[in-house]
Amino acid sequence: MWDFSTDAEFQEKLDWVSAFVHAEIEPLDLLFPAHDAPYDRDSAVFREVVRPLQEQVKARGLWAAHLPPSLGGMGMGQVQLGLLNEILGRCSWAPMVFGTQAPDSGNAEILAHYATDEQRKEFLEPLLEGRIVSCFAMTEPTGGADPGGFTCTAVREGDEWVINGEKWFSSNARWASFFIVMVITEPENAPYQRHSMLIVPADTPGITIVRNVGIAGWDQPGEGGHAYIRYQDVRVPLENLLGDRGGAFVVAQTRLGGGRIHHAMRTVGMARRALEMMLERAVSRHTQGEILAKKQLVQEMVADSWLELEQFRLLVLQTAWKIDKYHDTHRVRGDIAAVKIAMPTVLKNIASRALQVHGSLGSRTKCRS
Ligand SMILES: Cc1cc2nc3c(=O)[nH]c(=O)nc-3n(C[C@H](O)[C@H](O)[C@H](O)COP(=O)(O)OP(=O)(O)OC[C@H]3O[C@@H](n4cnc5c(N)ncnc54)[C@H](O)[C@@H]3O)c2cc1C
Numbered sequence: 076m077w078d079f080s081t082d083a084e085f086q087e088k089l090d091w092v093s094a095f096v097h098a099e100i101e102p103l104d105l106l107f108p109a110h111d112a113p114y115d116r117d118s119a120v121f122r123e124v125v126r127p128l129q130e131q132v133k134a135r136g137l138w139a140a141h142l143p144p145s146l147g148g149m150g151m152g153q154v155q156l157g158l159l160n161e162i163l164g165r166c167s168w169a170p171m172v173f174g175t176q177a178p179d180s181g182n183a184e185i186l187a188h189y190a191t192d193e194q195r196k197e198f199l200e201p202l203l204e205g206r207i208v209s210c211f212a213m214t215e216p217t218g219g220a221d222p223g224g225f226t227c228t229a230v231r232e233g234d235e236w237v238i239n240g241e242k243w244f245s246s247n248a249r250w251a252s253f254f255i256v257m258v259i260t261e262p263e264n265a266p267y268q269r270h271s272m273l274i275v276p277a278d279t280p281g282i283t284i285v286r287n288v289g290i291a292g293w294d295q296p297g298e299g300g301h302a303y304i305r306y307q308d309v310r311v312p313l314e315n316l317l318g319d320r321g322g323a324f325v326v327a328q329t330r331l332g333g334g335r336i337h338h339a340m341r342t343v344g345m346a347r348r349a350l351e352m353m354l355e356r357a358v359s360r361h362t363q364g365e366i367l368a369k370k371q372l373v374q375e376m377v378a379d380s381w382l383e384l385e386q387f388r389l390l391v392l393q394t395a396w397k398i399d400k401y402h403d404t405h406r407v408r409g410d411i412a413a414v415k416i417a418m419p420t421v422l423k424n425i426a427s428r429a430l431q432v433h434g435s436l437g438s439r440t441k442c443r444s
Contacts, residue, residue, distance in 0.1 A: 139174035153395035164344025210251035248302035270323035281309035332404030
């Protein structure tokens with residue numbers, strides 16, 4: 076059966092979220108624009124502005140909606156999560172206010188799946204309560220798309236793992252209390268059984284953040300949120316292993332399948348916001364005696380953007396629906412891959428048209444794609 080309607084009770088929640096995000100959170104992007112600022116728990120803005128907003132979300136029962144009720148979440152399915160995330164994706168602070176920000180959401184999911192009782196207490200609980208943030212360190216300077224090129228190792232010495240190597244683009248490492256690091260522990264195994272996941276507290280001796288790397292539009296010195304990290308004789312206890320020895324790919328897949336579709340849901344919101352800005356500009360800017368919206372080329376840009384966004388949104392929601400139906404991201408991996416491929420193209424197209432319609436003002440706009 077096909078049904079594109081939202082039930083009235085959930086729609087009421089979405090309406091509240093929409094009004095709350097618009098009135099209370101979207102202004103934070105203008106007031107505190109550094110894109111990694113939401114992750115700095117020690118900042119005054121976090122304590123004085125974000126914490127009270129988080130309390131309102133918790134009081135409404137909307138905190139960490141991606142998690143099951145046993146972990147303090149709402150246990151909503153992926154379709155409902157899609158409808159929620161597309162509102163939260165409108166601004167960079169909203170996921171943090173709602174406890175659904177990457178990479179903490181994915182890290183919480185794998186900790187919930189694989190952590191021992193001790194690990195849950197030490198790392199998962201404070202993460203779920205929003206007291207700390209975390210980092211996922213898989214990509215290396217020598218290989219990202221091909222994990223066969225990874226070289227970071229952990230060797231067992233007595234009752235410790237000793238880590239040596241480098242990781243690249245470890246998002247939010249500078250704010251994180253712990254890193255989940257993918258390392259080679261079983262070099263003699265087949266390629267996909269060589270790696271294990273280790274939980275590494277951020278203050279462990281031997282960790283150096285070589286530099287914090289920025290992405291396009293956010294590349295001012297010191298602004299970057301994606302760390303290049305060196306691990307030199309970094310020692311963690313054996314019990315910091317997450318999942319099985321040689322089982323890192325299984326753990327990573329648990330995280331990446333969900334993570335990708337959640338990014339896509341937020342991207343719908345980001346693209347819609349860019350489209351709305353394009354529309355506002357088109358009806359408010361006069362040139363050569365008429366508003367921009369009267370120009371056929373601008374109309375085409377708006378129409379193309381709307382079409383691409385609606386098509387992408389349907390693909391995302393259909394994929395979410397399949398995940399709900401099969402409860403198995405592996406079975407839906409082809410759809411998730413399609414969403415991942417479509418996502419940057421749709422956002423790039425709509426954001427660049429929005430910049431174009433804003434003229435010189437557009438060249439000042441920081442694009443979060
Ligand atoms: C904003 C952002 C945040 C990130 N956060 C994290 C994080 O928190 N933790 C983490 O571990 N990583 C993170 N990453 C890294 C991300 O996972 C890697 O960028 C990704 O896995 C690709 O690896 P790479 O950058 O080394 O690209 P490469 O491996 O160098 O690949 C470059 C390009 O080559 C092409 N290519 C590669 N393989 C093939 C193939 N088989 N066939 C055809 N073409 C191919 C593709 O176009 C690919 O994009 C982040 C990246 C970004 C942009």
